[in-house]
Amino acid sequence: MTAPLRLLKSPARPTDADLIRSILDGEKSAAEVLFRRHHSMVAGLAYRLLAGDADVDDVAQDAFVEALRSLSRLDNPQAFASWIGSIVVRVVGKRLRQRRLLEKLGLRRREWTDVDTLVVSPSCPEEVAAELRAVYRVLGKLTIEARLALVLRRVEGLTIEETAAQMQLSMATVKRRLAEAELRLTKSRSLDS
Amino acid sequence: MRTASRPPGEFLRPQISEERVRQTWAKIQARQGARRPASGAMPVVMKWAFVPAALVALGVGAFAVLRRPAPRMAVGGGLTIASEAEPRSFELAEAQIELQPFASVTVGSAQPFEQRLAVTRGAVRFHVVHDPARRFVVTAGGVEVDDVGTVFTVAREGKDGELVRVSVASGDVQVRVGSQAPRPLHEGESLTTPEPLPEAPSGSPPAPERPPSVSVGASAATSVPSSNAVVDASPPSESPPPPPPPVGAARSADPISAKGLLAAATAARQAGDLSAEAQALDTLRRRFPRDPRAPIAGFELGIIRMDQLGNRRGALEALRAAIALGPGASFREDAEARIVVLLDELDDATGCSASRDAFLARYPESVHRASVQRRCQTR
Numbered sequence: 404m405t406a407p408l409r410l411l412k413s414p415a416r417p418t419d420a421d422l423i424r425s426i427l428d429g430e431k432s433a434a435e436v437l438f439r440r441h442h443s444m445v446a447g448l449a450y451r452l453l454a455g456d457a458d459v460d461d462v463a464q465d466a467f468v469e470a471l472r473s474l475s476r477l478d479n480p481q482a483f484a485s486w487i488g489s490i491v492v493r494v495v496g497k498r499l500r501q502r503r504l505l506e507k508l509g510l511r512r513r514e515w516t517d518v519d520t521l522v523v524s525p526s527c528p529e530e531v532a533a534e535l536r537a538v539y540r541v542l543g544k545l546t547i548e549a550r551l552a553l554v555l556r557r558v559e560g561l562t563i564e565e566t567a568a569q570m571q572l573s574m575a576t577v578k579r580r581l582a583e584a585e586l587r588l589t590k591s592r593s594l595d596s
Numbered sequence: 597m598r599t600a601s602r603p604p605g606e607f608l609r610p611q612i613s614e615e616r617v618r619q620t621w622a623k624i625q626a627r628q629g630a631r632r633p634a635s636g637a638m639p640v641v642m643k644w645a646f647v648p649a650a651l652v653a654l655g656v657g658a659f660a661v662l663r664r665p666a667p668r669m670a671v672g673g674g675l676t677i678a679s680e681a682e683p684r685s686f687e688l689a690e691a692q693i694e695l696q697p698f699a700s701v702t703v704g705s706a707q708p709f710e711q712r713l714a715v716t717r718g719a720v721r722f723h724v725v726h727d728p729a730r731r732f733v734v735t736a737g738g739v740e741v742d743d744v745g746t747v748f749t750v751a752r753e754g755k756d757g758e759l760v761r762v763s764v765a766s767g768d769v770q771v772r773v774g775s776q777a778p779r780p781l782h783e784g785e786s787l788t789t790p791e792p793l794p795e796a797p798s799g800s801p802p803a804p805e806r807p808p809s810v811s812v813g814a815s816a817a818t819s820v821p822s823s824n825a826v827v828d829a830s831p832p833s834e835s836p837p838p839p840p841p842p843v844g845a846a847r848s849a850d851p852i853s854a855k856g857l858l859a860a861a862t863a864a865r866q867a868g869d870l871s872a873e874a875q876a877l878d879t880l881r882r883r884f885p886r887d888p889r890a891p892i893a894g895f896e897l898g899i900i901r902m903d904q905l906g907n908r909r910g911a912l913e914a915l916r917a918a919i920a921l922g923p924g925a926s927f928r929e930d931a932e933a934r935i936v937v938l939l940d941e942l943d944d945a946t947g948c949s950a951s952r953d954a955f956l957a958r959y960p961e962s963v964h965r966a967s968v969q970r971r972c973q974t975r
Binding site: 434435438439442443446447448450451456459460463464467468471472501504505508509510521524526527531532534535538554557558559560561 | 603604605606607608609610612616617619620621623624627628855858859862888889892896927965966
C-alpha cells in the first residue's frame with residue numbers, strides 16, 4: 404500500500420526545472436537524466452540543420468557541454484529545451500562556417516546531401532518528402548544564416564518569431580534571410596519543373 | 597507557416613543507437629570539470645579536452661579517410677614522397693605518379709617552364725599530360741627522362757639502386773644519360789643503365805657525374821623486375837593497359853605552390869601520415885605567408901602537433917604564428933584557447949595567466965571559457 408503514496412509524494416518524472424535545480428545543487432545523476440531526456444531532440448535538430456549524420460554527435464556534445472556549463476544563467480529552467488535548441492543552432496552555424504572555410508581552402512571535400520537518404524521515416528507522406536527534398540537540395544547554395552532560417556522554418560515548422568529566437572537574430576533579419584532562401588527554393592523548383 | 601500537426605522535421609530523424617548515446621554522454625562527462633565550491637554559481641565547469649578532437653574531426657575533417665598505410669614524406673629543398681609496403685600515388689598538376697612499394701621520389705623546385713622530379717628509390721610510374729610549354733623531367737642518378745606525352749616508369753634497381761631502368765608504356769620520352777645526347781625511347785621500349793649512378797640531392801635535379809652505358813630493348817612497363825637485367829625484351833603484346841584519363845588537377849597548380857603543398861598535405865593525411873602532413877603544412881605557411889591558406893595551415897599544423905604529435909612547443913609556435921597571420925574569428929578563438937592550454941602544460945605560469953586573462957576578456961561567452969578559466973593554477 405505504500406507504493407501509490409510514494410508515487411503521489413514523489414512524481415516519477417521530474418520536470419526540467421527540477422532536474423536543473425538538482426544539477427545546480429550538485430546532483431550528478433540529474434545531468435544524465437536531463438541529457439537523455441533531450442538528446443534525441445538535440446541530435447535530431449543537429450541532423451536536420453547539418454543535413455546529415457556527420458558531426459551530429461560532436462554538435463550534441465558541444466551543445467550539452469555549453470548548456471551544462473551555463474545552466475546557472477538560464478532564467479527559465481522550464482524552457483531548457485528551447486534554450487538548448489538555440490545553442491544547437493549556434494554550434495551548427497559555427498560548424499557550417501568552419502566547413503565552408505575549409506572547403507574554400509581546399510582542406511575539406513565538399514559533401515553533397517543525399518536528400519533521399521535523409522527521409523528516414525517510412526510514414527512520411529509523399530508531399531512532405533517532396534518538400535523536404537526541395538529544401539535540402541538548395542541548402543548548399545545558401546548563406547549559413549539563410550540555410551539555418553530555412554530549415555528552422557520549413558523543416559522544424561517554427562514561426563518567424565521562434566526562428567528569430569532560436570537564431571538570436573531580429574525578426575527583420577530572419578525575414579530577409581528567409582526571403583533569400585525562398586527565392587532560391589523557388590528558382591530550384593522552377594528549374595526542376 | 598507552421599505545418600499543421602507534424603512539422604516535416606518529424607519525419608527526418610537520425611538513427612542513433614543507445615551505444616552512440618552512451619558514448620556521447622561519456623564524452624560530455626569527460627569534458628566536465630570539477631564543480632565550483634559552495635557559492636552555487638557555475639557549479640559545473642566544463643573541460644574541453646575533446647574540443648580539439650572535435651575540431652580535428654571537423655576540419656581536419658577534412659582530413660579524414662585513411663586509405664593507405666604509412667608512406668613517408670619529408671620536406672627538404674623539395675618534397676620527398678615515399679611508399680613502404682603498399683604502393684601509393686599522388687598527383688601533380690600535370691601528372692599522376694604511382695609509387696611501387698618501397699619507392700621514393702623527390703619533387704624538385706617547380707619552375708614556370710619545367711617540373712623536375714628525382715626517383716631516389718624503387719620504381720615509380722608517371723602518367724603525364726604533356727604540356728609543350730612546361731617540361732616534365734624525371735631524373736634517376738645520371739639519367740634524365742624528358743616526357744613527350746606518355747606513361748612511363750623509372751626504376752632504381754640493383755642491390756643499391758645502382759641501375760636505372762626507364763620503361764615506356766605509352767607515348768615517347770627523351771632519355772639523356774649523363775652527358776650523352778638525348779635519345780628517344782618509344783612505346784614498348786625500355787632502357788637500363790648498368791653502371792652505378794650518382795645520387796640525386798634532395799629537392800634539386802641531380803647533376804650527372806658519370807655517364808652510364810645504355811642498353812635498349814622492347815619492354816613491358818607494367819611492372820619492374822627486381823633483377824639486375826640490363827635488357828628487358830618482353831614482347832610488346834604484354835604492354836600494360838591503356839593509361840588512365842588525364843589527371844584532373846588544374847594545370848595552373850604549381851606543386852611547390854601553396855596549392856600544391858596543400859595537395860601534398862591532403863595526400864599525406866589521407867595516407868595517415870601525420871608527420872608528412874605537418875611538414876607540408878609547415879612549408880606552406882613558411883614559404884607562402886601571404887597566401888590566404890597560410891593561417892589555416894598554421895592552425896591545422898598546431899592542432900596536429902598538439903593532439904597527434906605531442907609537440908607542445910611546436911604547436912605553440914604554429915598557433916601563435918597562425919594568429920599573427922590573421923585567421924578567421926572562429927579559428928582564432930580556438931587557437932587562443934589552445935595556447936592557454938599549451939602554456940599551462942609547458943608550465944609557463946606567467947605566459948599562461950596573461951594569455952588566459954586576455955582570452956577571457958576577449959571571449960566572455962566562449963565555449964572554452966570554463967576550461968580556460970581553470971588553467972594556470974599553481975601546482
